[in-house]
Amino acid sequence: MKKGTVKQILLITDGCSNQGEDPVAISSHISNKGVSVNVIGVLEDMQSEDPVGLTEVNDIAYAGGGVSRIVYAEELAETVQMVTKQAMNQTIQQFVNEELQQIFGKGSDTESLPPETRGEVNEVMEELGESCNLNVLLLVDTSASMQNKMPAVKEALEDLMLSLEARNGAFQYALYQFPAKRKVVNQLLDWTADASLIHKAFPKITAGGITPTGTALHEVSKLFHANMPVALDEGEVEDGPRPTFRSS
Amino acid sequence: MDLDQLSVPLKKGTQIKGKWNHQTYIIDRKLGQGARGTTYLAFHNHKRMALKISKDPSVVSKESYILKQINKVQGMKLGPYLFDVDDCLFNDGTNYAFYTMEWVQGDSVHQLLKNKFPFNLSNIAKQLLEQLHELHKLGYVYGDLKLENILLESTSQNVSLVDVGGVTKFGRSVREYSPVYDRGYWKKGSRKSEESYDLFSLAICLLQLANSGLFDSAVKRKDLAHYFSRSTIPKPFLTLLKQVTEGKYTRANQVIVAWEQAERRLKTHRHVENVSGRFKEIGILSTFVGVNGLLLWLLL
Numbered sequence: 001m002k003k004g005t006v007k008q009i010l011l012i013t014d015g016c017s018n019q020g021e022d023p024v025a026i027s028s029h030i031s032n033k034g035v036s037v038n039v040i041g042v043l044e045d046m047q048s049e050d051p052v053g054l055t056e057v058n059d060i061a062y063a064g065g066g067v068s069r070i071v072y073a074e075e076l077a078e079t080v081q082m083v084t085k086q087a088m089n090q091t092i093q094q095f096v097n098e099e100l101q102q103i104f105g106k107g108s109d110t111e112s113l114p115p116e117t118r119g120e121v122n123e124v125m126e127e128l129g130e131s132c133n134l135n136v137l138l139l140v141d142t143s144a145s146m147q148n149k150m151p152a153v154k155e156a157l158e159d160l161m162l163s164l165e166a167r168n169g170a171f172q173y174a175l176y177q178f179p180a181k182r183k184v185v186n187q188l189l190d191w192t193a194d195a196s197l198i199h200k201a202f203p204k205i206t207a208g209g210i211t212p213t214g215t216a217l218h219e220v221s222k223l224f225h226a227n228m229p230v231a232l233d234e235g236e237v238e239d240g241p242r243p244t245f246r247s248s
Numbered sequence: 249m250d251l252d253q254l255s256v257p258l259k260k261g262t263q264i265k266g267k268w269n270h271q272t273y274i275i276d277r278k279l280g281q282g283a284r285g286t287t288y289l290a291f292h293n294h295k296r297m298a299l300k301i302s303k304d305p306s307v308v309s310k311e312s313y314i315l316k317q318i319n320k321v322q323g324m325k326l327g328p329y330l331f332d333v334d335d336c337l338f339n340d341g342t343n344y345a346f347y348t349m350e351w352v353q354g355d356s357v358h359q360l361l362k363n364k365f366p367f368n369l370s371n372i373a374k375q376l377l378e379q380l381h382e383l384h385k386l387g388y389v390y391g392d393l394k395l396e397n398i399l400l401e402s403t404s405q406n407v408s409l410v411d412v413g414g415v416t417k418f419g420r421s422v423r424e425y426s427p428v429y430d431r432g433y434w435k436k437g438s439r440k441s442e443e444s445y446d447l448f449s450l451a452i453c454l455l456q457l458a459n460s461g462l463f464d465s466a467v468k469r470k471d472l473a474h475y476f477s478r479s480t481i482p483k484p485f486l487t488l489l490k491q492v493t494e495g496k497y498t499r500a501n502q503v504i505v506a507w508e509q510a511e512r513r514l515k516t517h518r519h520v521e522n523v524s525g526r527f528k529e530i531g532i533l534s535t536f537v538g539v540n541g542l543l544l545w546l547l548l
Binding site for chain 2: 074077078089093110111114115116118119120121122123125126130159162163165166167168
């Protein structure tokens with residue numbers, strides 16, 4: 001069986017976009033291309049759990065078929081790996097449900113199976129989640145207000161690498177920051193499978209008060225192109241196009 | 249999906265009727281609240297059982313699947329016995345999956361530690377190691393080994409592991425873990441599911457049972473050596489647990505042997521201490537007698 005590839009964008013931000021394209025519309029557009037958009041909102045230390053400025057976080061993820069969480073900086077490490085995993089499982093579950101509908105007809109999903117069978121379907125999904133290829137594009141908001149959260153972001157991304165490395169399936173990641181001087185996004189790391197590179201490539205804070213989240217998402221979504229380096233398992237031979245789990 | 253919102257609040261007396269297997273359960277009281285669902289004590293034909301219900305049906309199917317796998321072990325009891333897996337349709341039209349299992353009595357050592365319960369560390373260590381060894385033989389790691397998941401029945405001193413949410417097949421990435429117990433958190437190894445992953449978490453558990461609150465500052469300081477230096481666990485155990493966290497042991501049964509050796513070392517050490525203590529006493533006594541003798545001689 002040839003393995004599929006799960007494609008994700010993970011956006012880490014602490015506030016509202018205030019310039020450029022509408023991030024919710026962009027996110028929905030990206031999701032139609034088979035890439036899920038996941039968002040983590042980072043709270044200020046004394047901020048309440050439900051701040052007005054961060055509602056956009058949930059809207060973007062919802063439109064992008066992804067997962068969102070709003071957390072304090074110290075919970076970031078746990079959250080980043082959990083969101084990535086949860087989003088991947090969600091994509092696989094949708095894929096499996098679509099397959100089930102093809103077999104059993106419309107309206108069928110894992111929940112319409114008896115509990116015993118469901119356990120076995122779940123086991124298959126878990127195996128898929130463990131072995132599929134994963135491409136994650138990390139997009140970090142480095143506007144001035146993120147300054148004191150950067151150590152936590154760095155730690156969280158390093159921790160994410162540990163979890164990605166523990167999987168059986170191949171993974172690749174790229175790291176981008178926004179805003180950047182004279183452009184929307186700045187590349188810190190191109191697609192790579194080398195987890196150790198994350199330690200060196202760390203974003204510096206960009207001065208200025210603009211947060212063009214929508215435009216930044218649009219820019220990085222172009223990085224999931226057809227001829228990007230394909231993550232291969234050892235010894236696996238590529239022939240023809242790979243199936244992609246679409247998250248619709 | 250919000251991961252904290254998977255709990256299902258149910259009142260005492262609520263009837264849970266299974267859609268597929270047609271069993272009926274009556275909710276008695278809440279036993280526990282986890283991130284992935286709620287566990288209740290329930291009655292089924294006047295028999296007490298534990299019932300776990302979650303808003304995420306995959307939690308129920310995964311956990312019941314694991315229980316079914318590990319219940320197959322002969323000779324040793326691993327995890328509570330699974331009784332039933334089903335869906336329940338509530339009056340308001342919501343449908344939640346649940347499973348029922350044997351009710352394991354006891355308190356979590358996390359709770360007991362708060363109440364300053366006097367633990368027999370060796371008893372807990374050896375029982376857990378034996379259970380981990382059996383689980384590993386099946387090709388699974390326990391994963392989320394932490395004080396909250398270890399149950400102790402105080403009269404029988406029996407230890408059991410509850411919550412199978414972290415149980416993971418060898419070679420996969422560990423499904424659930426908790427920061428302080430996770431070796432990746434301390435940069436002491438990967439999150440790959442292998443025997444040594446559980447052994448690391450076990451070492452952290454035992455260190456905490458010996459010193460309540462040892463890792464309270466772990467969020468600020470991720471330096472394991474610092475916590476070893478503050479531990480008051482007897483030296484032979486400390487040395488062993490240090491080696492465990494360094495990944496020196498790859499099998500649970502190797503640690504059992506090493507733990508027993510450490511116990512013996514501790515006993516001889518204490519014996520030597522007692523003997524040398526007695527020698528000191530004799531020394532003091534003889535000086536005392538000597539001084540008295542001198543005084544007596546002077547007086548005469």
